[in-house]
Amino acid sequence: MFGKNLIFGLGLAIILVLAAPAFAQNPGFGCAAPGSNSTVNFTLHQPISQTLTNSCTVPSTTVTLGGEFFFEFHCETKANGDFHEHWTSHYNLTGMDTNNIKYVGKDSQNYDLKMDPDGTFPPVPTEDFRTNDKFKLIAQGPTPDMTMTQQFHIKVDANNNVTVEKTGDPVVKCSK
Amino acid sequence: MQEWKRAKSIAVLLTLVTCVGSAVGQAPASTTTLQNQVTTNNCSAGEPVALNGTVNFQVAVSTDPTSGANSFTVTASNNLTGVGQTTGSNYVASDSSDYIVSSTQNATEATVEFKSDLTSQGSAPSLTLIQTLDIVVDVSGNVSAQVTSNTTQCGN
Numbered sequence: 001m002f003g004k005n006l007i008f009g010l011g012l013a014i015i016l017v018l019a020a021p022a023f024a025q026n027p028g029f030g031c032a033a034p035g036s037n038s039t040v041n042f043t044l045h046q047p048i049s050q051t052l053t054n055s056c057t058v059p060s061t062t063v064t065l066g067g068e069f070f071f072e073f074h075c076e077t078k079a080n081g082d083f084h085e086h087w088t089s090h091y092n093l094t095g096m097d098t099n100n101i102k103y104v105g106k107d108s109q110n111y112d113l114k115m116d117p118d119g120t121f122p123p124v125p126t127e128d129f130r131t132n133d134k135f136k137l138i139a140q141g142p143t144p145d146m147t148m149t150q151q152f153h154i155k156v157d158a159n160n161n162v163t164v165e166k167t168g169d170p171v172v173k174c175s176k
Numbered sequence: 177m178q179e180w181k182r183a184k185s186i187a188v189l190l191t192l193v194t195c196v197g198s199a200v201g202q203a204p205a206s207t208t209t210l211q212n213q214v215t216t217n218n219c220s221a222g223e224p225v226a227l228n229g230t231v232n233f234q235v236a237v238s239t240d241p242t243s244g245a246n247s248f249t250v251t252a253s254n255n256l257t258g259v260g261q262t263t264g265s266n267y268v269a270s271d272s273s274d275y276i277v278s279s280t281q282n283a284t285e286a287t288v289e290f291k292s293d294l295t296s297q298g299s300a301p302s303l304t305l306i307q308t309l310d311i312v313v314d315v316s317g318n319v320s321a322q323v324t325s326n327t328t329q330c331g332n
Contacts, residue, residue: 015250071257097197104271109291110287110288110289110308111287111288111289112288113285113287114285127277127278127279127284128276128279129277129286130274130275130277131288132273132275134273134291136304147293156180165208175293176303
């Protein structure tokens, strides 16, 4: 149990890497009070500036997006010793296409990963998680909306360091 | 004698084909059936929708020979019809999403949100369906998956 506490006591450092080579880093934080209900929160705002091709319109247009991805993480040590990573991806985006049509994307998606699902000791929270976040870009007027799917790669190493990478470009699907 | 040998060869071949077929063609899977499960509506322009159909979970498990880490790939796909509880409008949803966990452990447990378009077949506005999925997979390919909630949003 002492070893388990020690592992939790090493703390949880969050390092977020988005759109390499740019990356952001914070000093990290620890999961308090191992073995009891505790939650430690961490947030990161990541500005986004990118263009994408909207093939939902004829002819296709180029949409320039601005705004941010905003991630909320918390590690939670349950009373029974289970260790969970929970995070929410938020999207607060606006866009303008080459026809001056405005787009708004405001959405979120939740995940929870139990770090020691087989109950082995120590929990060894070495995990990679690849997700597909979906969020809508609502177009002004009769222009078709888009659903964007963006893959993220979340990695947790044996010292509870977490990194997040945006993988590839978003996939666009027409949704109206 | 020759006919006997030929029959024996065919029997062995058929056995091999059957074994290979079950090893390759039958990936671990789990299917959840929804029967009149009514969504919680969080869209001001939307309505609760009674869902019918299936959510299927296909799983592929592999182990990295170098790191020893197990990779669990879960593909969730739905095939649903729905009836609006206010307008009586019909809706359909058919989509899929991949979730990949690589873990040094022999099992993984994740709770994810699976989003899909709940497309109106009439004049009612289309909605975004958000299904919360609890998924447990182990290295033997045992899958336990449940749909724990169904909500609808406007999509923004």
